[in-house]
Amino acid sequence: MNIEIIAFDADDTLWDNEPLFQSIEKELCTMLTEYGDMEHISSTLFDIEMNNLELYGYGAKAFTLSMIETALRVSGNKISADKIALIIEKGKYLLNMPIQLLHGVEEALSSFSKKYKLVVATKGDLLDQERKLVRSGLAKYFDHVEIMPDKTEKEYRKLVSALNTQPENILMVGNSLKSDIYPPLSIGMYAAYVPYHTMWKHEVADENIVNDKFYKVESLSSLSSLIIR
């Protein structure tokens, strides 16, 4: 193993994220209950999000706009302005949400940072992700932050080149097989999968990997015990 750089996904790898989006989604469903049950509202929101993905990308602003569109659609454009105002407020709450680090993350990063160069490689909204990193208190551990519009092989190739290194010198760590594991392995990077208890439907993927550059661990602490010798 000649790993020199460890790249970390952020949301649901370093800190909680998806549960906050899901709790806002639940609030939206409750607010719109006169227009349909939770399942109907949720699946409309998901369809609209997928439909807007190419145009809006990921993140809380995109999510807010898709929530507004959902309210308009399920109500047949009958939704009140008061409720639209509430959705805007919910979106702002998401952008300011408290950052709750996952257990053991800071200790693990501190230990990794003694041996490796650490970077953040996350998709989502540029400003929002940078603000979250600052609020997390973890910024000091990272030499480089790469906010990616998406996480396909193309963006990982760009990351490798931005870091002036080779794929086999980077280990990518994250909770999404689809975004953090498959594309890095495909281009020859190492990848460590750290499952998180909740997964956005869009990120769900099959887990069936045979690759000697693949690790599956329970937490960043376990990864740290595994690769720091």
Add this chain to the structure above:
Amino acid sequence: MNIEIIAFDADDTLWDNEPLFQSIEKELCTMLTEYGDMEHISSTLFDIEMNNLELYGYGAKAFTLSMIETALRVSGNKISADKIALIIEKGKYLLNMPIQLLHGVEEALSSFSKKYKLVVATKGDLLDQERKLVRSGLAKYFDHVEIMPDKTEKEYRKLVSALNTQPENILMVGNSLKSDIYPPLSIGMYAAYVPYHTMWKHEVADENIVNDKFYKVESLSSLSSLIIR
């Protein structure tokens, strides 16, 4: 002069942008005319944009959310859902707007690219700016694209470091004194100011620069005649 890299702002430096935002703003004012005159709606929108800037950052999604908030505020939450739906549509139009290159840009880039490494250094929304660059047909001229959450000295220092170079080896080119000229000059970069006919109020700044690393030119073609010998 030991310039090796030229960094270009994108909106209103490579292609038209501000007039499109202003025409959408005009449409918003017309749509909201029952709640106040153009001046009132416009200044409310500007206040809301400034208020949201730290949270939302720059770009069309932020602008769309601020337009919705403006409609809610000026109407005292009486705005109809139909009009909110129209605002969402206007926002999507901005995200898909046709890219109109400024006169002579492609020829100038082609000529610069023979002697210098070219990069894009723009603020705004990550996905949106990358999509605009692709739609512009100019992506092939650039070795690197840096989308910055803001354009202050801090972000320019990060750019210099990302490019593995020194400030005095980069020339920044753009239409905003506040974003493209003052901060680069402050950290020792070269800067070329190419005024554009329309300027967002937030970007307006005094033009009074004495610095031997400063150029003011009429167009990228003039810059090309000036520095390519």
